[in-house]
Amino acid sequence: MSKDLRVNEEIRAREVRLINTDGEQLGILPVKEALRIAQDKGLDLVEVAPAAKPPVCRIIDYGKYRYEQSKREKEARKNQKIINVKEVKFRLGIEEHDFQVKAKNAAKFLKSGDKVKVTVMFRGREISHADLGKAICTKLANQLSDIAVVEKQPNVEGRNMTMILAPKQD
Known part of the structure; x- marks a missing residue:
């Protein structure tokens, strides 16, 4: 899932629905504006729902997000019971x-x-x-x-x- 997310300048939409670091919606903004807000906070703009109209983006630390995602996937694999x-x-x-x-x-x-x-x-x-x-x-x-x-x-x-x-x- 985390492999195909667009980050920062890779986002191609004109407008995005922006979600803050605490999960609150900041509304629909142009990509340049959303990118500026993310950079002011020293974080990344990550497109989390590209299929939505307009696409949903979050302001998060992308490296930390990928790390947590991989930890969650590893935990899910560990909890699977293999039936022989x-x-x-x-x-x-x-x-x-x-x-x-x-x-x-x-x-x-x-x-x-x-x-x-x-x-x-x-x-x-x-x-x-x-x-x-x-x-x-x-x-x-x-x-x-x-x-x-x-x-x-x-x-x-x-x-x-x-x-x-x-x-x-x-």
């Missing part, structure tokens, strides 16, 4: 204990705020038993229903069946 997709793989003949271990891992991923891609892998003729793969996905979804919602229902893609679980929003 973790994968948990199952096979049709999975034993109960192994299923519980993988379910516990999926729960850990969901609690840390990540999405979980559940993959049931089929080998050979196992693909004809897609209903058993769907049963595994449904069992996992039911077990994790208190902390997760099904974002994408189980469906077969090639030799795998995939389902995506997302953490529940409080």
